Amino acid sequence: MSVLPTPALAHLPPGEYGSFAAGFSHPLFGLDHILAMVAxxxxxxxxxxxxxxxxxxxxxxLMLAGFGLALLAVPLPAVEPMILASTIVLGLVVAMAVKLDLRLCAALVGLFALFHGHAHGGELGAAGAATFSLGFALATALLHGAGVGLGLLVGRMGPLMGTSGLAVSRGLGALTAGAGLILALG
Structure with a gap:
């Protein structure tokens, strides 16, 4: 637990590091955000x-839309529980290799994205909204790219490891869901 950021150190202050850096760091300093984005x-x-x-x-x-809702002071219920739920649910859909119509996939991740974006909006503080949102959107896209790259890599490397790439990917999903559950309970 000592390697996890403490609340006081969880995010970069925009006055010291700039709004873009503060926004970019926001998803990178929360294990729940990292797990969900990679998933x-x-x-x-x-x-x-x-x-x-x-x-x-x-x-x-949709994360940017959720950010906009927060800026407009439109409340969303249970933001933090939904972020934790996103980690668990997204981990489970990876673990079970759930195949859905593309529109349903986008809708499911979009639902959770609204809550992630709303949370980012709640952390805006003294940061400029445009550069802060650009920072967290870029960091989120990079985490998504890491997840896509990891998924494609294990798909190709799995047979070399004596297993299917899908099995490795599913295992990563199970670990993600388990970590999300631990975060939710802890």
Whole structure:
């Protein structure tokens, strides 16, 4: 637990580091955010084809919409529990290799994205909204890209390790869901 950031050190202050850096760091300093973002990419890689970009793009777009709702002071219920739920549910869909129509995949990740974006809006503080949102959107897209890349890599490397790439990906999903459950209970 000592390697996890403490609340006082969880995010970069925009006055010292700038709004972009504060926004960029926001998803990178929360284990729940990291796990969910990478899971989005892993799930997109399991879906294949157009999902490789549509699913992450839907997440980023609806995350920005959630950020906008927070800026407009439109409340969303249970923001933090929904973020934790996103980690568990996205981990489970990866673990079970759930195949859905692309629109349903985008809708599911988009639902969770609204809550992630709303949380980012609640952390805006003294940061400038435009550069802060650009920072967290870029960091989120990079985490999605890491998940897609990881999913594609294990798909190719799995047979070399004596297993299917899907089995490795599913294992990563199970670990993500388990970590989300631990975060939710702890």
């Amino acid at each position: 989005v990419g892993l799930w997109a890689s399991q879906q294949g084809r157009r999902a490789l970009w549509v699913v992450p793009a839907a997440f980023v777009a």
